[in-house]
Amino acid sequence: MINIPKPLIYVSVFGTVCGSAYLVKDMFSGKDYKMKTTAANKVIIITGANTGLGKEATRLLAIKNATVVMACRDIEKCEKSRVELALMSRNKRLFCRKCDLSSQESIRQFADKFQKEFNRLDVLINNAGVMRCKKSLTKEGIETHLGVNHMGHFLLTNLLLDCLKKSAPSRIINVTTLKHASSKINKQDLNSSTLYNEEEAYNQSKLANLMFTAKLAENLKDTGVTANAIYPGMCTTDISRHLPYYNSFTRFFIKPVAWLFLKSAAKGSQTLVYAALDPELENITGQFISNFEIIPMPYQVRRQRDVEWLWKVSEKWTRVKENVS
DSSP, X not given: OOOOOHHHHHHHHHHHHHHHHHHHHHHHHOOOOOOOOOOTTOEEEEETTTSHHHHHHHHHHHHTTOEEEEEESOHHHHHHXXXXXXXXXXXXXXXXXXXXXXXXXXXXXXXXXXXXXXXXXXEEEEOOOOOSXXXXXXXXXXXXXXXXXXXXXXXXHHHTHHHHHHTOSEEEEEEOOSOOTTOOOOTTSTTOSSOXXXXXXXXXXXXXXXXXXXXXXXXXXXXXXXXXXXXXOSBOXXXXXXXXXXXXXXXXXXXXXHHHHSBOHHHHXXXXXXXXXXXXXXXXXXXXXXXXXXXXXXXXXXXXXXXHHHHHHHHHHHTGGGTOO
């Protein structure tokens, strides 16, 4: 009988457990975008580009030689990330620009400055967002989930449409979620003034992203500009910072489990890059993309009357027609 030293047994067991954990994580993480598509000569805007999915998408696009404008609320954090990514990718064409989606004035200033600095826009990635935060309002008095996740990107996109049309073929990508089973656009209390539920407010804003995508694709038919929504998967990013466990003692138990079963930001960003660059999607518009595949839009988006209603309210609340001819 072979007498195996206990330390060797412990090391073997530890190695087996770690190896199994990485296999499980790899199974849940999904595919990588492996096509060697270049982004040279493309100008791309990514909102929320200093952290999470936005930062990882910026990294991948920088490696592919894109010119990336990092549209962020916190310019200091943005600059720190820009320097890191520029050094890593050896791409100097990364630019930080302030764009606070909770301020329509800031969005207008960003769009105006961008169009003075750049003569084209190939891809607009509407990525930034907030999730499950306590009730608060944007500078215009709009509930924060709705104001940032939907209205802010609605305004930004409309302000940049002329630039996108001139640069066609070009693309608009709206990042959203799959939480639509019980989601609805609350026509009676769109701004959550009467009753506020953080989960319902978040879900409403992400459903609005899909309705916006569908209507935008319809409006842009035959312009060479496509509009699609993407779901990057459940990822471990800072967007979960408002969840109860994030800063509590339970995070020490939950985060390891989250690491095992959720995608990393690097993995989640693969779908963003696919939607931004893949040649097969050049003429695909008005679709919902997850894990490199087109999936059905939720039934709520097929309610044309609700989609039209939300678009008109969005135009009114953002005063977009005052800026777009």
